Amino acid sequence: MRENYVLNGRYRILHSLGEGGMANVYLAHDLILDRDVAVKLLRLDLRDDPKTNKRFQREALAATELVNPNIVSVYDVGEENGMNYLVMEYVSGMDLKNYIKVNFPIPYQEVINILEQVLSAVQVAHDHDIIHRDLKPQNILVDKNGQVKITDFGIAIALSEHSLTQTNTVLGSVHYLSPEQAHGGMATKKSDIYSLGIILYEMLTGKVPFDGETAVSIAIKHYQEDVPSVRDVDPRIPQALENVVLKATAKQPENRYESSQEMGEDLLTSLSDKRANEPKFIPHSNDLGETKVMPMADIKNGINQASPDEDSESKNKKPKTRKKKHQKLRYALLVIGFLFVLMFGLITWANQTQMIEVPDVTEMSEQTATRKIEAASLTVGSVSHKPSNSVKKDRIIKTNPRYGFKVKKNHKVNLMISSGVKKTTFRNYRGMQYKAVARNLRAKGFTVIRQNNSSDSLSAGQIMEQDIASGKKVVAKNTTVTFTVSTGQKQITLENLTGKTKKQINDYASENSINVYYSYEYSDTVDKNKAISQDPIAGTTIKQGSNVKISLSRGKQTDDSDSTDQFNVKLTIPFKGTDSSSSVTSDNSSSAESIGENIIYVYLKDSTHTYKTVYRQLTITKSTSITLPFTLKSGKSGGYKVVRDGQTIMSDNGVTKDNH
The missing domain is CATH 3.30.200.20 (Phosphorylase Kinase; domain 1)
Structure with a gap:
């Protein structure tokens, strides 16, 4: 595609x-x-x-x-x-096969943690009478957080299904195939447990126990050969942990764990000090009914036990008599085998002709559905309820088994009934980007309305308020929500500050949330400590938090003014960036907050400034250059310091005209 x-x-x-x-x-x-x-x-x-x-x-x-x-x-x-x-x-990560290759050797506790999650999932499937039949590392996904998920139920089958194709058909991956499946038998829950034991073997050793040139040769090994010892590969593996492998991969299913849960419980304690001296697990028997070959020594011994008194004639006649007996026995076995196959076929045919198809009762009432199911010679099993946006309340959503499946007479059919339209728990969206929130809520059926307002703390586009309380249960398609969205900081029109005193200017700056910083110069027309000029000029529209430069008068220049030095010091303030992983907002757009910003305080010490007050405050999103004006009496030194996040990042207490 x-x-x-x-x-x-x-x-x-x-x-x-x-x-x-x-x-x-x-x-x-x-x-x-x-x-x-x-x-x-x-x-x-x-x-x-x-x-x-x-x-x-x-x-x-x-x-x-x-x-x-x-x-x-x-x-x-x-x-x-x-x-x-x-x-x-979608699981972002890798399958367990690749995980083993990349991370081997895997710490034993991590092996246990991974397989315990797999066992938990398999137990859920088995509780629903579903056998996976293809458990292998390629069907087990491990995400970036170490969480494990099983996938691919393509050949999983419910125990209630009947199919002749299940017998004498090898399904699943041969490296993880149970002996009974390799022998042509039916897959059971314990077949899944065998596969889990092989997976545990591979996680501990980095390889599968049986390999070969053909699938048939590997299947035969599963059937005939014992699983090799993991302790032969890694002697540090505790015996109790190896015993989990041995018990899960026992040739006879009755020697394996009764359930995935039992295997998980055993696995979780396998590293315990209490099991340090545990003996090696030995199954009761490895006999699966295979044909045994008598050694030649035994055949010779049987010949030597013949009576020495027998004449040569009787010795010559015995083989012929035995041959005839063998032929009769062979014919008898063939007849019995044919009759058995014929009888099995008749029974299967009879069972299939008696199978009943589950009727379609979706969107019917429980009463009507019950009548239809019983009319089909089936019975109603458990009844559960679930919200539904598509099926009306008190109507059937689905059945289990689903309609169309064939089951035996009087088989129980479980009903799932709609409890009505699904209600959604409304979240707290304050501080989130409106664009992404509105898009997602509209996709769920909500009606979304926007109203705007300025904000000193939230960037433009962020949600300030919502008219539906967080945690309230609502029906999406019947709900309208109104969000108050930030337009950013308030816009102000700058007043004329020329002629005002430093105190008046500071009061104005505090009231309107702007930052002011000062430079000084002599003036014959403006009184000392009053503003000569401003930048930006009066009438300019600026945002709250903007910077305004004020030039203050030193008064008239006197004869001793020559003893005062005036000069500028230029600084570049470094920007401290944030983690890039947090730089993407919910609608994939960037903002000053998401990119990261630094709040900077600058202190100045000279003839007219002290460290007791902030000379300048600014917000930067990148390394920024500033100019500091100094006024010092000849022979005196001044200083400055730059503070970010409560820490002084730049300072110099020996500033003179000569060294700058």
Whole structure:
């Protein structure tokens, strides 16, 4: 599928994540909910294959029924132009196979933490009578925070389903295949446990226990050979931890753990000091019913035990008699085998003809649905309730098993009933960017209204107030919310400050939230300590927090003025940046706050200034140059200091005209 194609008018395809035997997976962006998702698309060359379609649908069914933080969520299922697709949670990270390659050797406690999450998810599936049947590191994802999620229920199957194709058919990856599956048997919950034991082996040793040139040779090893000792690879592995591997991978299912939960409980204590002297686990028996070959020594011993009194004639006749007996026995076994296959086929045919299809009762009332289910010779099982935006209150959302599935007579059909339109808990959006919030809320069905106001603390575009209280339960499509949005700092028109005293100017600056700084010069017309000029000039519109430069009069120049030095010192104040990871706002736009800003206080000490008062305050978003005017009597020195975040970052208490 090409990039930027919008699937179902909602999912924009970004790029391919991988290709499999059944489906291709793409990274996409959900345009409505503004989030990245994974789209699994059935390959076009397989869309007309009924078996592949059933497997694809089975994955959707299995995954949507399983809700667990360690199982990849399925958000949507659909079809467009003959293309079947699943929309799933996108997990940013890597699969466990690559994780092992990159991080091996993995600390034992981390191995336990990862597998314990997998076991928890598998237990949820087993509680729903769903067997995964393809557990392997490639189907286990590890995100950047170390959280584990199982995916790909493509060949998972419910225990209530009946299919002849399950027998004598090897499904799943051969490196993680249980002995009973390798022998052509039915997969069970304990088959999943065997696969988990092989995964644990690989996490501890960095390799799989059995390998070979062909899949058949590997499957035979699973069936015939014991899993090698992990302690042979790493002698530091505690015996109790190896015992978890040995018990999970026991050849006979009855020697394995009874459940994933039991395996998890055993795994969690495997590093405990109390189990330091635990003996090696030995299963009861490794006999799976395979044909045993008698050693040649035993055959020879059997021949030597013949009676010495037997004549040569009887010795010559015995082989012929035995041959005839073997032929009769062979024919008898063939007849019995044929009858058995015939009987098995008849029973299977009879069972299949008695299977009943679950009727479609969606959007019916519970009473009507019950009548229809019972009329089909089925019974109603559990009844649960769930909010729904599409199905009316007290109407059936879905059944389990879903309609169309074939089940036995009197099988229980569970009902999920709508409890009405889903209510949303309204969040606190204060301080967030209005643009992104409004877009997301409108996508959910809210009506959003904006009104503007200035703010001294919030940047333009940030939400100041909301008229719906945080935490209130509301129905999205029936709710209108009004946000008060900041337009930034208040605009003011600068007054004429010339002729005013320094105190009057400071009072005006404090009242209007502007920053003033001063320079000094002699004047024959303006009294001492009154403003000669200002920059910007009167009538200019500026924002609160802006800087205004005032030139103050020193009075008339006298004869002793020559003993006073006047000069400027230029400084470059360095900018301290913030973490780039926090520089993106919720609508992907930059603001002064998101980029980072420094509040700077400058102190000046000369003939007319002291460190007791701030000479200048400014806000910078990059390294900034400023000029400091000094007035010093000849032979005297002055000073300055620059403070950021309560720390002095620049200072000099020996400033003279000569050294600057």
